[in-house]
Amino acid sequence: MGAVIPKWCRWSFVAAVLFSSTNLAAKDEPLTSVADLRYGVALYEYYQEEYMAALAELMVAKERGGINGHGDNPEIMEGGFAVGYGMERHASDIFLRLLEANRPQHVRDAAWFFLAKLRYIRNDFDGAKEALKNVRPFPSKKMRGDVFALKINLAIQQGKLKLAERYLEKRDPGVGWQPYMYYNLGAAWAREGNYTKAIYYFDEIGKSRFIDEEHVALFDQAMTAAGYAHLLLEEYPQAIEKFKKVRLNSDTSNRALLGYGWASDRLGNHNDALDAWTHLSNSNLLDASNQEAVVAVPFAYERLGAETLALRSFKEAEQKLLAEIDSLDKIIVDMQNDKLIDVLRIKRSHGLDWLRYAEENDLAPQLSYLVQLFSRDEFQSSVLELRDLLAIKEDMQLWKSKLNFYMAMVNSREFERAKRAEALAENDLFGEIGKLVKQRSELTRKIETTAAEKDYFALASGNEAELIERIKRVQRNIELLRETDPFIDEYDEAARRYYGILLWESSEKFSDRMWRVVKTLSSLDETIRDVRKKHKDVEAILAEAEDLEPYKVTIQQLQSKIDHALVQVDMVLEKNKASIRYQIVEILNIQRGRLTHYLAQSRLAMARILDRATRGEGRRDIEAYESTLTAPGDNPGDNGDGQPVAAEKKAPKKSIQTETETETETETPEVNP
Template sequence: MLSGLTSRILLTLSLATPLCTTADITTGEPEELRDLHYGDALFQLYQQNYFPAIVRLLAARKQGLMQAYADEPELLLGGLYLAYGMPNTAEGLFNRILQNSKSPEVLNRAWLQLGKSRHRRGNMKAAKSALNQIDENLKPEANDEKHHLSGLIGLLQKNESDALADLNKISQQSEWTLYGRYNQAIAYLRNDQPEKVLALLQEIGSGIDENDDNEAKSIRDRANLALGYLFLELQQPANAQQALQRVRLKSPASSQALLGLGWASLQLDQQEQALPPWQLLAERNASDPAVLEAKLAIPYVLSQLAAEQQSLQGYRDAIATYDASLTQLDQLLSQVRDDTFPDNLLVDNDTGIDSPKRSLLSYLLSGNAFQERLQDYRDLGHMEKNLQQWREKISSYRTMLSNQLVAYNQKLPRVDEHLKGENLNQVVDRKEQLKRLYEQVATTEEPPFALANQQEKAWIERINKIKRIIKQHDTGGRLAPQREMARLMEGILTWRIATEHPARVWSLKKQMIELEQNIETAHQKESELAKARAEAEGRFDAFSSRIEQLEKALPGLHRQVKALRQDETELLREMALERLEQRRSLINNYLVQARFGVANLLDISSARAGEEK
């Protein structure tokens, strides 16, 4: 019953390898935002809205924005392309960065991203070549990621010595340490060095840290699971129990751990102790292969303990479970073959799908390969919906453009009137008047009344009128007091104007400067307005042409995306059918064994009855 443990160990260990294949689209430590458009793209990125983030980056790049960040937006865009499953496009972008950038840091990051892109496409030789271009100036965390990726490439190329050399370079303080140590265990296992494998897995599995995140806890669980099965392979069941008992009950690896605990007890000839973990496992959902195996193992042990009635009942329960699983499997297969697949499986319908069938569906949807294809299908669905919305909205853009053109034609006469410059000419004349006045008063020692304000000018006129009246009617000096009063008033007014003369000259100069600035600004705005006036019709024609091009291109793009989505549907269907047929084969195998167990027990019972008779 312990055959196949080695393959189970390798399968368990290999679960760590995909962890580095996801695209790196982080932007490093937060820093001061220097461009609003880049910040908008980052906002969408941190909301995990990758498609809107790509759209905003492309739109800003088209308009020549985000200059403050050099090649940073391009690196971010490449990472988004990788995350969106577009390695070819991402690689082309990284190659352009490598050709144009002169920053060592940017070049290193581009080479790293290029290596990840090629690794994702399965081109290991080219990925390794890209990683070899990176110098030692890479930041520590990125450098650890580089060594981890290089180690994985070595494992995929079955070059364990190179893989170990790279994995050993990962810093002990890095977040890649656990993954690196885990993958070292794979290399040592392939090199048939069980002592080093045991030491590494023991170090990972027993090194529980309160600061571990969920990924670290999951890695430790899988390390303990692999360690337990390796001890079973080495016929060390007591050590296997210690390792398997460290696996968390809520961990995805707990079912296999409970199954292994039972086999460890059997190796210790403790048949009764094998039952509790298997009975606990058997209560779980039958979509888990470990549960199906436990359903068969329990009556097998009971038969060894001579509990024939309980064993018979256990086999019958197992047969009922397998029959129910096959029925659910047939229903799921029918849904997979249906024309509405895979949308019919993705609808959240708790009332229409019972719990066992939903669990079986979870089994179908699990697995990296299927999940990646399913994500591609969803992304294409999002694009198809987006294109459909654009097909519906594009006519409204044409209407908006027509309205803008009508509004422009209505405002055009006022623009042309403004471009004649009559108002500006008046301002220029005013400036010339002030200039002449300034030249007149700035060089005069005796301040003239030219800078007098309106009230002072009225007073001057009134005093002059009084002086004329006195002169006309003064006979014999009778109006001498009035003449003296007028002279005194004129002196006070003259003294006031003379006192304020420097300030008034400065104020006049300030007015001239402000007018010159206003005139310069007006000339600039007139130039811009004239340029906009000249370009307006061409801009309207360009918008109209672009809308027309989009109207023609959108149907073709829509059909192309629909065709690609249909291709993804067929690939998903093939993968689902293959996966479900594998499950059917497994269940049928267990079903045959269970029926054989029932037949064997019935034969034993019949033979005993014949002897008694």
């Protein structure tokens, strides 16, 4: 059973590394600068609590040649992340590799401490102790408290409680650790049966004033454990005082209220016990304390002599227990199917407080049975691993989709390149350029001929060119008709006059038209140059474009790696889910066994009461007490005039056997929040 540690401790190892590395960097450069951008990105992701992204950044950087300018810090950081994610073998390899080389002392301290922590997690306490011996007596301030706390927890786990006490007396592990050390020592002494010592350390926690929820919850747990320790020492008034200090809205309030009832019962205050147990029995039966209270209420009535009320309460308890057993059976069947993720509703987040998991994640009500299971080291590690595996799978699927996009982009680029080559081939730019050159030559010849011959009509166009052609045709016809038509001279004069007008107009426009033709020639030259340049550029693109095949090969290799990794992640996920499912079903079966035990007690008690009633025993007691007692669900501690009901005779010491009397560890559990 693991020791209680602060819930922030999971990533404190990486924080210690970062603190020590920034101290070293401060000697040479400002704290706001880094020598390698990738290291800076990893630090940024860490401080944003994006631990998976930070780890991925470090591993990608290592794959691409490593991080320069920061010494061993990136490797230590990676090892710290590996510890946080439960990658114990990978972390161990990193730290051993650092220790094999000649490294600075601060690096060796961090590596030995991480190795000690890893061995502690694996329950290799002797190995952890040997690793801690290699850490300096006074390591860096940031990790000093962690090192000292680990020494105390090691002594506790090895059963050397006196040594742990000497450690704690010799040096204060710090405000963040001290309450947990007190609790762990108290729980350890309780397991040894030394309840007086256990109470002493639980009371030490009570001497401090806490504001934050985590420490206040630890205080409630300590007071509950101290109360049960007093119960086992038969110090009932002191037990009641401890139980009264527990908040009603705390996670241990039900357990404290149950203990308060037993302490009151032992003092003969049966009505106070009945009040406490009735309150618990009216709540749902998801909590073991409520289950015990369901049977304790009729037991209290029986001790008071109100056997009719006791019989009725036992029957009600039987119905409640049967309904709860039926509900548990359905949950157990669901857990056998692949509904684990849906039922647990695990979401990707930066950190989880499993003590409040049910409330924050809106679990199915019946799964609150698992609150105690959530507090176990093994189960907590399994669920955290499951959450991290789901996050890794999500990231890999995202990377896979990105690679598919990159491959589609490369294929698209390759297609466009082929399309351009095909278009170039189809367009026959060489032929187009030849046509343009021929057209230019003809235009140049025309310009030269026109300018040399002063052919004003050569540049005419449109209606003007048509009129010129018509007048020329008329002149030809006049020559053919001159010998036969006596009036031909008149027509000839008119034709010559009209021809002269057209010639004059064309001569007036000749210079402008010649300028325009020359300009057209210049435009044609420019077009030819552009076409030739375009053709040259296309040829260069096709000839000099980067080869896309290596990119395709790289992407395909990465796709293959991710597919292989996804298969491995799925295999580990299934193994992890099977482990969690087994643990859950095991706990649910234990809960079912407890409910069945209480059900058997209820039925046995009913048979006992009915047997006495059949023989006529206890009739006067029943009549006497039924006149003063209220029905279940009202206030059984009030007889109507504000005074509590008193029993006519002192109740016997012997009561039904409860888990409180048989399992010390249940009252002083050591959990890893």
